[in-house]
Amino acid sequence: HENIADFILDIASDTDNIPMIRSHMKRDDPPPLSKRATVPTNSLLRLQNLKPRFTIGSPPSKQGEASPFMKEDLALNTPRLDNMLASPVSAGTPKEPSTLEAPVLPGTPRSPPPLCMDEKMSADSPPRSMIVEIRVLFGRTAQNILRHRSLLVLHVTLSLALALFGGLIFNHVTNDLAGFQNRMGAFYFILTFFGFASMSSMDLFIGERPIFLRETGAMYYGAFSYFLAKATLDTLLLRVLPASLFASIFYWIMGLQATTGRFLMFSLTLILFNVAAGAICLLVGVLSKRVGSANLGATVVLLIMLLFGGFLLNSQTMPASVGWLKQLSIFNYAFEILMTNELKGLILKFDAPGYPAVPVYGEVYLKTLGMDYENRYYDVVALALIAVSLQVLAFLFLSLQVPLHQDMDDYDEANKEVTAPPRKEEV
Numbered sequence: 054h055e056n057i058a059d060f061i062l063d064i065a066s067d068t069d070n071i072p073m074i075r076s077h078m079k080r081d082d083p084p085p086l087s088k089r090a091t092v093p094t095n096s097l098l099r100l101q102n103l104k105p106r107f108t109i110g111s112p113p114s115k116q117g118e119a120s121p122f123m124k125e126d127l128a129l130n131t132p133r134l135d136n137m138l139a140s141p142v143s144a145g146t147p148k149e150p151s152t153l154e155a156p157v158l159p160g161t162p163r164s165p166p167p168l169c170m171d172e173k174m175s176a177d178s179p180p181r182s183m184i185v186e187i188r189v190l191f192g193r194t195a196q197n198i199l200r201h202r203s204l205l206v207l208h209v210t211l212s213l214a215l216a217l218f219g220g221l222i223f224n225h226v227t228n229d230l231a232g233f234q235n236r237m238g239a240f241y242f243i244l245t246f247f248g249f250a251s252m253s254s255m256d257l258f259i260g261e262r263p264i265f266l267r268e269t270g271a272m273y274y275g276a277f278s279y280f281l282a283k284a285t286l287d288t289l290l291l292r293v294l295p296a297s298l299f300a301s302i303f304y305w306i307m308g309l310q311a312t313t314g315r316f317l318m319f320s321l322t323l324i325l326f327n328v329a330a331g332a333i334c335l336l337v338g339v340l341s342k343r344v345g346s347a348n349l350g351a352t353v354v355l356l357i358m359l360l361f362g363g364f365l366l367n368s369q370t371m372p373a374s375v376g377w378l379k380q381l382s383i384f385n386y387a388f389e390i391l392m393t394n395e396l397k398g399l400i401l402k403f404d405a406p407g408y409p410a411v412p413v414y415g416e417v418y419l420k421t422l423g424m425d426y427e428n429r430y431y432d433v434v435a436l437a438l439i440a441v442s443l444q445v446l447a448f449l450f451l452s453l454q455v456p457l458h459q460d461m462d463d464y465d466e467a468n469k470e471v472t473a474p475p476r477k478e479e480v
Contacts, residue, residue, distance in 0.1 A: 190282035212295035220306025251330035255338030276452040325436040326387040332443035358382040386432040
């Protein structure tokens, strides 16, 4: 044995020695406090005759012979101790009093060790797969949408209600001058509705920016995985689904040309326009820190695009200094597709009051507006490119906002200063 303390602890831990020790303690009277306590010679001889079945520092020979203390120790899978100061056994390591840890009492809850960036991202740990990050973030985002599904339900409900309401207003559109005006107004009204309804995308990153910055700064996942999960689900559930439902109801109730090809082009145009408008608001939301400033910025951008969409201002009479702005307007491309898709090959009666009715081909009306049927595929590609380009820009600006690991302390201190309650002044 290393010392007398370990020897006495071994004897006291054996259940067979407990009755003998208790009987010895009852026979021997405690010495007076004023005198130094001494151990009788016969007691020492009895203690020397006691043989412990195991010693601390070596495992017991049999599991059934261990004391209750050792059974609890083995059940909790705690490290074995080599002395009374609860220093863990480790061969080849010096035992200094400054490095000894306090013993853990039985029944005391043990907290996990603090997370350390160096330990998590050590060279021994395998690299985390991006597929795992995307899968986990997709699941978390889908759960959040289903848990707070009021926005999704509102988008779908408004699309269905407006499709029925607008279809009944423009029901059975006629092939005359009034029908031409109704078609223009209906198409531009649809684009305006979906354009401003897409402003709900701005809160996609503004509301979760503190969580995103903290988790990406701690290297839980990358900015690409987070953006891909958020943007994909927002596009599918809040852009593609409402536009598809709206087109499938509104097109047939209004009484537009009942051909499959024209209906598919109408639906594709609404979907691409809604996705592009959502990408615009997404970019504005990434660049803005407050919802109020994001709403104002997105409203100004959409109004400028609305002005150069081809309905409020004729594209042929635009000044050359601002005429290039129509190339950046998603309203311009979508409105041209909808108009050319409907008026191509359609004969309309020009029945102005006081003049005889004259049949006029729809291409004549298109030329008057500065539109061409041959540009429809170019407009589709332009809408798709604008949507993809704006989402790529939004991702780049979002990735630039990810703090480095060494900047997380400054970020936490800044948040503490902002969220800390004001101190009461002493009177």
